Amino acid sequence: xxxxxxxxxxxxxxxxxxxxxxxxxxxxxxxxxxxxxxxxxxxxxxxxxxxxxxxxxxxxxxxxxxxxxxxxxxxxxxxxxxxxxxxxxxxxxxxxxxxxxxxxxxxxxxxxxxxxxxxxxxxxxxxxxxxxxxxxxxxxxxxxxxxxxxxxxxxxxxxxxxxxxxxxxxxxxxxxxxxxxxxxxxxxxxxxxxxxxxxxxxxxxxxxxxxxxxxxxxxxxxxxxxxxxxxxxxxxxxxxxxxxxxxxxxxxxxxxxxxxxxxxxxxxxxxxxxxxxxxxxxxxxxxxxxx
Amino acid sequence: xxxxxxxxxxxxxxxxxxxxxxxxxxxxxxxxxxxxxxxxxxxxxxxxxxxxxxxxxxxxxxxxxxxxxxxxxxxxxxxxxxxxxxxxxxxxxxxxxxxxxxxxxxxxxxxxxxxxxxxxxxxxxxxxxxxxxxxxxxxxxxxxxxxxxxxxxxxxxxxxxxxxxxxxxxxxxxxxxxxxxxxxxxxxxxxxxxxxxxxxxxxxxxxxxxxxxxxx
Numbered sequence: 001x002x003x004x005x006x007x008x009x010x011x012x013x014x015x016x017x018x019x020x021x022x023x024x025x026x027x028x029x030x031x032x033x034x035x036x037x038x039x040x041x042x043x044x045x046x047x048x049x050x051x052x053x054x055x056x057x058x059x060x061x062x063x064x065x066x067x068x069x070x071x072x073x074x075x076x077x078x079x080x081x082x083x084x085x086x087x088x089x090x091x092x093x094x095x096x097x098x099x100x101x102x103x104x105x106x107x108x109x110x111x112x113x114x115x116x117x118x119x120x121x122x123x124x125x126x127x128x129x130x131x132x133x134x135x136x137x138x139x140x141x142x143x144x145x146x147x148x149x150x151x152x153x154x155x156x157x158x159x160x161x162x163x164x165x166x167x168x169x170x171x172x173x174x175x176x177x178x179x180x181x182x183x184x185x186x187x188x189x190x191x192x193x194x195x196x197x198x199x200x201x202x203x204x205x206x207x208x209x210x211x212x213x214x215x216x217x218x219x220x221x222x223x224x225x226x227x228x229x230x231x232x233x234x235x236x237x238x239x240x241x242x243x244x245x246x247x248x249x250x251x252x253x254x255x256x257x258x259x260x261x262x263x264x265x266x267x268x269x270x271x272x273x274x275x276x277x278x279x280x281x282x283x284x285x286x287x288x289x290x291x
Numbered sequence: 292x293x294x295x296x297x298x299x300x301x302x303x304x305x306x307x308x309x310x311x312x313x314x315x316x317x318x319x320x321x322x323x324x325x326x327x328x329x330x331x332x333x334x335x336x337x338x339x340x341x342x343x344x345x346x347x348x349x350x351x352x353x354x355x356x357x358x359x360x361x362x363x364x365x366x367x368x369x370x371x372x373x374x375x376x377x378x379x380x381x382x383x384x385x386x387x388x389x390x391x392x393x394x395x396x397x398x399x400x401x402x403x404x405x406x407x408x409x410x411x412x413x414x415x416x417x418x419x420x421x422x423x424x425x426x427x428x429x430x431x432x433x434x435x436x437x438x439x440x441x442x443x444x445x446x447x448x449x450x451x452x453x454x455x456x457x458x459x460x461x462x463x464x465x466x467x468x469x470x471x472x473x474x475x476x477x478x479x480x481x482x483x484x485x486x487x488x489x490x491x492x493x494x495x496x497x498x499x500x501x502x503x504x505x506x507x
Contacts, residue, residue, distance in 0.1 A: 158451030173448035
């Protein structure tokens with residue numbers, strides 16, 4: 001069943017992130033696609049994640065689809081103006097790609113080509129409006145399309161904002177994204193199910209399926225690094241301690257992710273696993289979570 | 292308001308004027324003086340450094356406002372020393388450099404990098420407050436410009452990357468959207484945040500821009 005049908009029929013859904021690598025070798029992506037097929041509903045393909053130049057998300061989305069794994073084509077506004085964004089969306093539609101995750105994207109200065117000119121002609125909300133317009137058969141300038149796409153657009157939210165202002169801004173923006181046509185939401189990584197439950201209460205009125213983000217921990221160092229450097233991620237001290245004391249860090253990391261998923265399962269409509277290099281361990285994590 | 296400049300590294304300046312033995316120096320009495328990048332003392336220091344590098348300085352002056360058309364008169368008054376030089380090195384913003392070039396047939400080189408139009412914020416800090424986008428939107432945003440002060444120029448709301456009120460992408464800067472939120476809250480106008488924003492019309496920034504003045 002497709003991501004759209006699953007979400008619209010109220011099913012619990014698992015998605016996972018697949019990151020294209022730098023270069024033309026697609027062996028690993030194909031291996032991951034084969035491993036994940038049948039275990040997850042759809043795979044997100046990241047778009048030059050962290051502003052690091054890699055193989056493109058459109059082509060990898062197509063490769064996944066050819067391998068029988070439904071893609072979620074992630075699209076950021078950092079590298080393309082409104083002409084290129086719309087054109088790539090039309091291309092995606094022709095390649096049979098339905099799901100698009102509209103993102104603003106990180107700034108270029110954080111990546112491996114910091115001298116690049118950042119575009120940001122549009123942002124996530126405006127891109128969602130453009131996708132809706134294309135679905136209606138018109139481009140952003142109001143010109144009629146010959147043949148129109150039928151995208152299932154999604155967006156992201158960061159529920160772990162660290163100040164009142166930042167959290168309120170996230171909720172306001174999420175509402176704007178839903179109003180602009182987002183039909184599903186994937187979140188930044190969650191490590192505390194209780195505070196996520198509070199967030200879900202705040203946004204339940206938006207009536208949009210939410211997939212909670214999960215990043216499995218590989219080490220205590222990784223957890224501390226994310227706490228220090230990634231906005232919205234807060235790994236609680238007891239989990240860091242657990243990772244630190246673990247004899248088998250891989251097993252413990254997988255178990256923590258699985259336990260978290262069991263808790264999150266009852267709070268929202270799906271889980272989005274961002275394995276960050278552990279893509280091949282996703283089936284193990286799902287097994288451990290009983291999903 | 293100041294046109295914010297920084298001095299180019301001396302090595303870069305030396306390379307620019309590599310072929311010139313005799314150099315005429317011009318400083319600016321306005322922004323570059325305030326910022327100590329091209330005032331009288333910086334011009335004198337540049338003269339010393341170039342002389343140490345075996346250049347001959349045929350003369351120097353600090354024009355009150357180099358970007359003003361009065362620069363023509365200042366150049367005319369110093370024709371002899373300027374004519375004796377192989378080039379003119381200008382220690383002002385790019386506007387001043389171009390104004391000098393307009394009124395001189397000598398090669399003209401910049402000694403400064405022009406950074407941004409700045410406004411004094413916290414004491415000792417100059418902040419970029421406007422990128423001259425051509426369709427001012429700050430009425431929507433509590434008079435704080437997200438086009439300029441948000442790292443991504445977001446018009447529709449925060450990106451979610453703020454940490455402790457600072458921009459994730461540029462931690463030395465406050466998150467523009469948190470500033471907008473706090474100010475709107477103080478004004479009792481938080482509803483403004485829910486208003487939809489239109490995509491920006493970048494044709495307003497089509498370069499080069501020109502405005503024809505109509506006589507009064």
